[in-house]
Amino acid sequence: MFIVLAVILLGALGFFLVQGTKILPKDKREQYLSQRDPDDLPGGGVDTLEAPTEDGTGLGEPELGGGVDVAEPPVLEPSVDTPEPVAGRLARLRARLVKSNNIFGKSLLALLSRDEIDEDVWEEIEEILLMADLGTDPTMELVDKLRARVKVEGTKDPALVKQMLTEELTALVDPTLDRRLTVTADGRPAVMMVVGVNGVGKTTTVGKLARMLVAEDKDVLLGAADTFRAAAAEQLSTWGHRVGVPTVKSDVEGADPASVAFEAVDKGIELETDVVLIDTAGRLQNKSNLMDELGKVKRVVEKKSAVDEVLLVLDATTGQNGLNQAKVFAEVVNVTGIVLTKLDGTARGGIVVAIQRQLGVPVKLIGLGEGPDDLAPFDAAEFVAALLEDR
Ligand code: GDP
Helix, strand or coil: CHHHHHHHHHHHHHEEEEECCCCHHHHHHHHHHHCCCCHHHHHHCCCCCCCCCCCCCCCCCCCCCCCCCCCCCCCCCCCCCCCCCCCCCCHHHHHHHHHHHHHHHHHHHHCCCCCCCCHHHHHHHHHHHHHCCCCCCHHHHHHHHHHHHHHHCCCCCCHHHHHHHHHHHHHCCCCCCCCCCCCCCCCCCCCEEEECCCCCCCHHHHHHHHHHHHHCCCCEEEEEEECCCCCHHHHHHHHHHHHCCCCEEEEEEEEHHHHHHHHHHHHHHHHHHCCCEEEEEECCHHHHHHHHHHHHHHHHHCCCCCCCCEEEEEEECCCCHHHHHHHHHHHHHCEEEEECCCCHHHCCHHHHHHHHHHHHEEEEEEECCCCCCCCEEHHHHHHHHHHHCCC
């Protein structure tokens, strides 16, 4: 049994490939540069392939896909992008948030600044909050708070009304939540898994996040464990390559994602990277398959290293659908943070509150565009200020 396993694993050595230039040891890099024919690449760029073993966790040996397919040689042009600094990103992207969401803020401010706020006006306020996807409970809470404050403080002074709304909305978004990403671990790479259904912007987010980490001087390695979408691994390694970050991937479509993830962590440990970032597949069509697969990826990775972050990517434009997805993923893996994408294209900023309530997990990052650096750390106060900006 072990001999058969060893033969299969040796055969599989050929189709894992580490791409990139930045953190490869110098001797290996020179080897790559002198051996650009894929057949000459030593072990397809991976020295050893330790497979997860059967140990009663219900995980068999990783299925390593069909025949061995040697991936294309690493592209080694030295030119790499310099990602934008992380500090100040939300401020830089603020205009996009203002543009897409401030109709919400403007309408609320206009209604709350009326001399007389009767029941019809309160109903309108409620409607606006619900339309922004704030969720029923937070909407009721906010309206109750505002009613109480309006009674005492009045509505004459628009600046005061704005301050009132700012304070109450910020409290709902919760500035006290710890939104930092775990990017360091003791004596090993920090391991982050990025999960979410297809189309939400998951692979793009992994690429943008890699750039953020590089901007913070982290050595990063990407694992392309979305082996079901044909172009995903290619898309990811292109992102990585632009900032000199290597990608572990399999060129065999449908290869076992857990194996690729395991290999990525293994390689990250070997190369002593700071962070290993793993992209995963997200087919929600078959919920139980997704659960099995994602759970397996995490458990297999955990044979090698703890998983420090599981980031769930949700598309802000999908409203209730996003909430349902969040529920499914939270059942499978212990989500540690939310990335809300496409906030530049929707007036449903209230989803930040709804999603945090639903999962009890903070929104850590927001996507505000398709550009490579259009991902920003989330900040409650800045977010609310942008929603209420009168422009
Ligand atoms: P995946 O299937 O979840 O991996 O999705 P992709 O990463 O391939 O992204 C799907 C589409 O969403 C792409 O066209 C991305 O450029 C786009 N996208 C991702 N994030 C954002 C964002 O924050 N804003 C906008 N406007 N588009 C985004």
